[in-house]
Amino acid sequence: xxxxxxxxxxxxxxxxxxxxxxxxxxxxxxxxxxxxxxxxxxxxxxxxxxxxxxxxxxxxxxxxxxxxxxxxxxxxxxxxxxxxxxxxxxxxxxxxxxxxxxxxxxxxxxxxxxxxxxxxxxxxxxxxxxxxxxxxxxxxxxxxxxxxxxxxxxxxxxxxxxxxxxxxxxxxxxxxxxxxxxxxxxxxxxxxxxxxxxxxxxxxxxxxxxxxxxxxxxxxxxxxxxxxxxxxxxxxxxxxxxxxxxxxxxxxxxxxxxxxxxxxxxxxxxxxxxxxxxxxxxxxxxxxxxxxxxxxxxxxxxxxxxxxxxxxxxxxxxxxxxxxxxxxxxxxxxxxxxxxxxxxxxxxxxxxxxxxxxxxxxxxxxxxxxx
Amino acid sequence: xxxxxxxxxxxxxxxxxxxxxxxxxxxxxxxxxxxxxxxxxxxxxxxxxxxxxxxxxxxxxxxxxxxxxxxxxxxxxxxxxxxxxxxxxxxxxxxxxxxxxxxxxxxxxxxxxxxxxxxxxxxxxxxxxxxxxxxxxxxxxxxxxxxxxxxxxxxxxxxxxxxxxxxxxxxxxxxxxxxxxxxxxxxxxxxxxxxxxxxxxxxxxxxxxxxxxxxxxxxxxxxxxxxxxxxxxxxxxxxxxxxxxxxxxxxxxxxxxxxxxxxxxxxxxxxxxxxxxxxxxxxxxxxxxxxxxxx
Numbered sequence: 001x002x003x004x005x006x007x008x009x010x011x012x013x014x015x016x017x018x019x020x021x022x023x024x025x026x027x028x029x030x031x032x033x034x035x036x037x038x039x040x041x042x043x044x045x046x047x048x049x050x051x052x053x054x055x056x057x058x059x060x061x062x063x064x065x066x067x068x069x070x071x072x073x074x075x076x077x078x079x080x081x082x083x084x085x086x087x088x089x090x091x092x093x094x095x096x097x098x099x100x101x102x103x104x105x106x107x108x109x110x111x112x113x114x115x116x117x118x119x120x121x122x123x124x125x126x127x128x129x130x131x132x133x134x135x136x137x138x139x140x141x142x143x144x145x146x147x148x149x150x151x152x153x154x155x156x157x158x159x160x161x162x163x164x165x166x167x168x169x170x171x172x173x174x175x176x177x178x179x180x181x182x183x184x185x186x187x188x189x190x191x192x193x194x195x196x197x198x199x200x201x202x203x204x205x206x207x208x209x210x211x212x213x214x215x216x217x218x219x220x221x222x223x224x225x226x227x228x229x230x231x232x233x234x235x236x237x238x239x240x241x242x243x244x245x246x247x248x249x250x251x252x253x254x255x256x257x258x259x260x261x262x263x264x265x266x267x268x269x270x271x272x273x274x275x276x277x278x279x280x281x282x283x284x285x286x287x288x289x290x291x292x293x294x295x296x297x298x299x300x301x302x303x304x305x306x307x308x309x310x311x312x313x314x315x316x317x318x319x320x321x322x323x324x325x326x327x328x329x330x331x332x333x334x335x336x337x338x339x340x341x342x343x344x345x346x347x348x349x350x351x352x353x354x355x356x357x358x359x360x361x362x363x364x365x366x367x368x369x370x371x
Numbered sequence: 372x373x374x375x376x377x378x379x380x381x382x383x384x385x386x387x388x389x390x391x392x393x394x395x396x397x398x399x400x401x402x403x404x405x406x407x408x409x410x411x412x413x414x415x416x417x418x419x420x421x422x423x424x425x426x427x428x429x430x431x432x433x434x435x436x437x438x439x440x441x442x443x444x445x446x447x448x449x450x451x452x453x454x455x456x457x458x459x460x461x462x463x464x465x466x467x468x469x470x471x472x473x474x475x476x477x478x479x480x481x482x483x484x485x486x487x488x489x490x491x492x493x494x495x496x497x498x499x500x501x502x503x504x505x506x507x508x509x510x511x512x513x514x515x516x517x518x519x520x521x522x523x524x525x526x527x528x529x530x531x532x533x534x535x536x537x538x539x540x541x542x543x544x545x546x547x548x549x550x551x552x553x554x555x556x557x558x559x560x561x562x563x564x565x566x567x568x569x570x571x572x573x574x575x576x577x578x579x580x581x582x583x584x585x586x587x588x589x590x591x592x593x594x595x596x597x598x599x600x601x602x603x604x605x606x607x608x609x610x611x612x613x614x615x616x617x618x619x620x621x622x623x624x625x626x627x628x629x630x631x632x633x634x635x636x637x638x639x640x641x642x643x644x645x646x647x648x649x650x651x652x653x654x655x656x657x658x659x660x661x662x663x664x665x666x
Binding site for chain 2: 026029030031032033034035039078081083084085087088090091092095096098099100102103106107117120121207208210211213214215218221222248249252253254255257258259260261262264265268272278280283
C-alpha cells in the first residue's frame with residue numbers, strides 16, 4: 001500500500017472508532033471526561049512501562065485503559081464527597097495525574113522512548129513507519145491493526161449491549177428498574193473510551209482524540225433525533241473529517257491531527273448553521289415566520305372583536321389600524337397584505353372584513369368556543 | 372535553596388513570574404470555581420493556542436505582551452463560542468467545552484506546524500506555550516505578566532461587590548437590576564487575562580490546574596468569599612514559587628508539572644485536613660460515637 005493511503009486508512013479507522021463511544025459521551029453529558037481520560041492514560045503507560053520494561057507490550061494498553069477508568073473513579077469519589085463539584089473534580093484530577101506522568105518521563109528520559117509532545121499532539125505521518133510483522137511478513141502499519149481491533153471490540157459491545165446502553169442513556173432510572181445495572185454499563189463505556197483513547201493517541205495524539213470523540217457526535221446530534229442515525233452520521237462525519245484533514249495537512253505540510261480536528265470543527269459549524277430544524281438559519285427563519293404569524297393572529301382577533309359592532313367603522317379601517325394595534329404603518333400594511341394573500345380577510349373601500357377562513361383561523365387561536 | 376531564591380537573579384525572576392501567575396489565577400479561579408466554570412478555564416487555555424501563533428504570524432514579533440494579547444483574544448473567542456453553542460443548540464456545557472477546546476487547539480497545532488515548516492527560524496520557541504517553560508521567563512515577561520495581572524486584579528477590586536453577588540446568586544443580582552450579562556462577560560474576560568499570563572509558564576495543557584486547584588483548596592478552609600479569594604491567591608503563589616524552587620533544586624524536573632503537583636498537593640491536604648470540612652475530621656466525627664457505644 002502507498003504511504004498516503006495507509007495514513008488516510010489509519011485516520012478513518014481512528015475517527016470512526018472514536019465517534020461511536022463519543023455519541024454516548026455527548027448524550028450522557030460526559031464529554032469533558034474524555035478530555036481527562038485522554039490525558040491520564042499517559043500515566044498508566046509510564047507506570048506499566050516501569051513494570052514490564054517494553055514499550056510495545058500489550059500490558060501497556062491495558063494499564064493505560066486502567067488509568068483512564070481510575071481517573072473516572074477518582075473524579076466521582078471527589079465529587080461524591082460533596083467538597084468539590086463534578087467539573088472542579090475533573091479539573092483537579094487530570095492535570096495532577098498528567099503532571100506526574102510528565103515528571104516521570106522527564107526523570108527517566110533516557111530509558112523511555114516516550115515523547116510527551118508526540119503523546120499530546122500525535123504524529124500520524126510517522127504511524128505507517130511502525131509495521132506489524134508476523135512470521136516475517138509485513139502485514140501493514142501496527143496502528144491500523146490496533147485501531148481496527150479496538151473498533152471491532154467497541155462495535156461488538158455496541159451491538160451486544162445496544163438496548164441496555166440506549167435505555168441507560170435516555171432513562172437511567174427506568175434502566176435501573178429493569179435491572180440493567182447502570183453502574184456496570186457506565187464503567188463499561190468508560191473502559192471502551194479509555195481503550196480507544198490509548199489506541200488513538202498513539203496515532204493522532206490525545207487532544208485530537210477529544211475532537212474526534214465530541215465534535216462528530218455533536219454535529220450529528222443537531223441533525224437527528226434517532227440514536228441509530230446519530231451513530232451512523234457520527235461515524236460518517238468522523239471519516240469525512242479524517243479524509244479532508246489528511247488532504248489539507250498534506251497540502252499545507254502541517255499537523256495531520258490538527259487538521260483533522262479543524263475539519264471536525266468545520267463540520268460541526270456547518271451543522272450548527274444549516275441543520276434543517278435546529279440550525280441557526282432554521283431558527284432565524286422560524287422566528288421571522290412566527291413574527292408574521294403572530295401579527296396576523298393579532299389582526300384577525302382584533303377584526304373579529306370589532307366586526308359588526310358600532311365602532312367597526314373606526315376600528316376596522318385599514319388606514320386607522322396602525323394606531324389601534326400600535327404598529328408602525330409600514331408593518332401594518334405588510335401584515336394586511338399577507339393576511340389578504342392568505343385569504344384571511346377582504347378589503348372593501350378601506351374596510352377590512354374577515355373571511356370564513358379568517359374566522360376559522362381565529363377559532364383555532366381562541367380555542368373555538370367563542371364563535 | 373532559599374538563599375538561591377534571594378541571590379540568584381534568574382531564579383528570582385522565574386519565581387517572581389510564577390508567583391504573580393499563581394496569585395492572579397488563584398484569585399480569578401476562585402470565581403470560576405464558584406460559578407461552576409472550572410472547565411471553562413481548561414477550554415479557554417487550549418483555545419488560546421491559535422491566538423498565540425496568529426499573533427506571531429501577523430506581527431512577526433515574539434514580544435510576550437503581543438503573544439499574551441493574542442492568547443487572550445483567542446481564548447475569549449473560544450469562550451464566546453462555548454456560550455453561543457450552549458444557548459442556541461441542545462448541546463450541553465460539557466459538549467460545547469470539549470468541542471471548542473479540541474478544535475481550537477487543533478487549529479493552533481496546524482498553524483504552529485505550518486509556521487515551523489517555514490525556512491526562517493524566527494518562530495523557534497513558540498512551542499514552549501504547549502507545556503510552558505517557566506525557566507525561560509525573562510524580566511520583560513515578568514513585567515508584562517505583572518501589568519496584565521495587576522490590571523485584572525484592579526478591575527476585580529472595583530467590581531468586587533457585584534461579582535460577589537453574581538457568583539452566589541445570579542437571580543438575586545438580576546432582581547437588583549445589576550447588568551448580569553455584562554458582569555458575567557467581565558468575569559470571563561478577567562479569567563482569560565489570568566490564563567494568558569500563565570500560559571508561558573505552565574502551558575496550555577496544565578493551565579486549568581492553576582485555575583481550579585487553588586480555589587478548591589481555599590474553599591475548604593473558609594465560608595467567606597473575601598478570605599477564600601485571598602487564600603486562593605496565596606495558595607497559587609506558594610505553589611508557583613515552590614514549584615520553581617523545587618524544580619530548580621533537582622535535575623530534569625520540568626517546572627510546569629512540578630507547579631501543578633504542588634498546587635494539587637495543597638488542594639489534597641486541604642480536602643483531607645481542613646478544619647470542619649476536612650474529610651479526615653469528618654470521618655472521625657462520624658465514627659467516634661459508634662466507638663463510644665462499643666466501649
